[in-house]
Amino acid sequence: MVLPSAILVIGIVSCLLGARPQAPVEVVPIGENADAAGIH
Structure with a gap:
């Protein structure tokens, strides 16, 4: 494939x-997974 x-x-x-x-x-988990995703 x-x-x-x-x-x-x-x-x-x-x-x-x-x-x-x-x-x-990226829009949904802004509160909890923001640090894990590198979004501050």
Whole structure:
């Protein structure tokens, strides 16, 4: 399977570049997982 790994790579790269227009993973856990995600 090439598609799942490609989607993961694109997701990680876009996440690092901050190019994701909608980021529910970053929007929801702002209180508890903020330190773990590096969001201050």
